[in-house]
Amino acid sequence: MTEPRRSSSPRAKASRNAARGGAQQRDAERKAAEKRRNRSIAQAERRTTADSVRSTEPAPTAAGRARVADSPTPTSYSDMPEGYRAGFACFVGRPNAGKSTLTNALVGAKIAITSGRPQTTRHTVRGIVHRPDAQLVLVDTPGLHRPRTLLGERLNDQVRATWAEVDVIGFCIPADQKIGPGDMYIARQLAEVRRTPKIAIVTKTDAAAGKQAVGEQLLEVVELGKEVGIEWADVVPVSAVAGDQVGLLADLLAAQLPVSPPLYPGGELTDEPEQVMVGELIREAALEGVRDELPHSLAVTVEEMLPRSGRPKDKPLLDVHAVLYVERQSQKAIVIGTGGSRLRDVGTRARRQIEALLGTPVFLDLHVKVAKDWQRDPKQLQRLGF
Numbered sequence: 001m002t003e004p005r006r007s008s009s010p011r012a013k014a015s016r017n018a019a020r021g022g023a024q025q026r027d028a029e030r031k032a033a034e035k036r037r038n039r040s041i042a043q044a045e046r047r048t049t050a051d052s053v054r055s056t057e058p059a060p061t062a063a064g065r066a067r068v069a070d071s072p073t074p075t076s077y078s079d080m081p082e083g084y085r086a087g088f089a090c091f092v093g094r095p096n097a098g099k100s101t102l103t104n105a106l107v108g109a110k111i112a113i114t115s116g117r118p119q120t121t122r123h124t125v126r127g128i129v130h131r132p133d134a135q136l137v138l139v140d141t142p143g144l145h146r147p148r149t150l151l152g153e154r155l156n157d158q159v160r161a162t163w164a165e166v167d168v169i170g171f172c173i174p175a176d177q178k179i180g181p182g183d184m185y186i187a188r189q190l191a192e193v194r195r196t197p198k199i200a201i202v203t204k205t206d207a208a209a210g211k212q213a214v215g216e217q218l219l220e221v222v223e224l225g226k227e228v229g230i231e232w233a234d235v236v237p238v239s240a241v242a243g244d245q246v247g248l249l250a251d252l253l254a255a256q257l258p259v260s261p262p263l264y265p266g267g268e269l270t271d272e273p274e275q276v277m278v279g280e281l282i283r284e285a286a287l288e289g290v291r292d293e294l295p296h297s298l299a300v301t302v303e304e305m306l307p308r309s310g311r312p313k314d315k316p317l318l319d320v321h322a323v324l325y326v327e328r329q330s331q332k333a334i335v336i337g338t339g340g341s342r343l344r345d346v347g348t349r350a351r352r353q354i355e356a357l358l359g360t361p362v363f364l365d366l367h368v369k370v371a372k373d374w375q376r377d378p379k380q381l382q383r384l385g386f
Contacts, residue, residue: 080261080262081132081133083133083259084133084134084259084260084261084262085133085134085135085254085255085257085258085259085260086134086135086136086137086257086258086260086261086262086263087136087137087166087167087168087256087257087258087260087263088137088139088165088166088167088168089136089137089138089139089166089167089168089169089170089253089256089257090138090139090140090163090166090169090170091103091138091139091140091169091170091172091201092163092169092170092171092172092186092190093171093172093173093183093186093203094180094182094183094186096174097172097173097174097203098172098174098203098204098240099140099172099203100140101203101240101241102172102201102203102238102240102246102249103127103138103140104127104240105240105241105243105246106127106129106136106138106246106249106250107127107128107129107138107269107270108129108269109127109269110353110357126138126139126140126270126271126272127140127269127270128264128268128269128270128271129250130266131250131254133254134254134257135262135263135264136250136253136254136257137263137264139166163190163193163196164193166196167196167197167256167257167258168196168197168198168199168233168253168256168257169190169193169196169197169198169199170198170199170200170201170249170253171186171187171190171198171199171200171201172201172203173200173201173202173203173217173221174202174203174204174207175202175203175204175205175207175208175213175214175217175237176204176207176208176209176213178220179217179220179221179224183224184224184228187224187225187227187228187230188228190228190230191228191229191230197233197256198230198232198233199232199233199234199235199236199249199252199253199256200221200222200224200225200232200234200235200236201236201237201238201249202214202217202218202221202235202236202237202238203238203239203240204239204240204241205237205238205239205242205244206239206241206242206244214237217237218235218237221235222235233252233256234252236248236249236252274305274357274358275302275305276302277357278302278305278320278322278354278357278358279300279301279302279322280300281350281353281354281357282300282302282322282324282346282350282354282364282366283298283299283300283324284350284353285346285347285349285350285353286298286300286324286335286346286350288346288349297326297327297328297331297374297375298324298325298326298331298335299324299325299371299374300322300323300324300325301322301323301325302320302321302322303321303322303323304319304320304321305318305319305320305321306318306319307319308363315361316360316361317360317361317362317363318358318360318361318362318363319362319363319365320354320362320363320364320365321365321367322364322365322366322367323366323367323368323369324346324366324367324368324369325368325369325370325371325374326368326369326370326371327370327371327372327373327374327375328370328372329370331370332368332369332370335368336368343366343368346366347364347366350364350366351364
């Protein structure tokens with residue numbers, strides 16, 4: 001018995017091509033979903049918050065933990081509403097553009113350190129926003145800049161690598177500062193990222209000189225996009241400090257995410273290891289009130305975090321031993337201060353933040369060491385985690 005011949009009419013060919021295209025699209029979507037699940041699993045393996053700690057009531061600023069019962073994230077496929085979205089968004093901008101403050105405001109907890117000093121963020125920080133209709137994973141990146149050291153080059157590489165992995169990019173431009181060469185440099189770099197949608201975010205509107213100044217900056221941002229060849233998906237002014245339009249920004253970012261099940265379980269606010277976050281809180285405390293050249297020369301490593309042995313269960317104490325590294329002996333004297341006064345102040349401020357983060361009393365032991373020109377030394381960069 002011979003097979004019937006397929007019709008060669010244009011309509012039949014078009015029908016077959018449409019069916020073949022639909023199958024290819026479904027296959028591509030299946031592969032994309034599988035890739036996203038694998039990425040989620042890999043990230044989940046990095047989370048180090050203990051289940052026993054996660055289940056306790058967190059302190060107001062505790063990061064990485066929230067009560068699962070309070071999370072709007074679906075716990076099963078049957079609970080997931082139709083059209084539920086999940087994916088990654090990153091904020092990019094020049095140093096001190098308000099990226100970390102905005103990340104913290106969207107997550108609702110402090111998961112990224114902030115400072116008035118530029119280039120405070122030195123590694124990508126993931127914050128997780130849980131919504132009834134979407135799960136938004138925010139990636140806070142270091143500020144993109146023209147590097148002067150090997151550390152600067154590696155931080156820039158980190159930023160560009162993040163662009164290739166996210167579903168939407170938010171370009172942060174402060175409302176209280178004119179668009180400058182740094183913004184133009186980043187915009188030109190972003191213009192080369194063709195497929196990823198980009199939202200222009202005018203930050204720090206609370207610091208601008210009135211609504212007219214914000215409006216003028218919005219127009220400048222639109223013109224910047226036209227000049228470099230970027231078609232903004234949206235342009236939105238926000239104030240993370242005042243909370244203005246933060247919810248609207250979350251809506252705009254979530255709308256750009258693909259349809260997908262949640263990538264993280266409910267209650268997770270970040271996938272940062274606690275030891276890394278503790279080191280960042282110490283560095284944040286050390287950055288307060290220092291001279292201009294010191295912030296770039298300061299690095300922190302947490303050598304050990306262990307519960308104090310022999311303590312009663314109802315009175316635990318966590319021993320944290322950390323080292324602050326600077327590049328010159330003169331900088332070491334600045335960090336320590338007269339008679340160790342400044343280092344004690346750093347320890348006091350950092351300990352409060354660490355206790356709020358971990359929800360347990362902490363004994364913080366700090367030491368200061370010199371690692372000469374570590375920002376330019378590949379071996380020392382690797383040892384310090386860069």
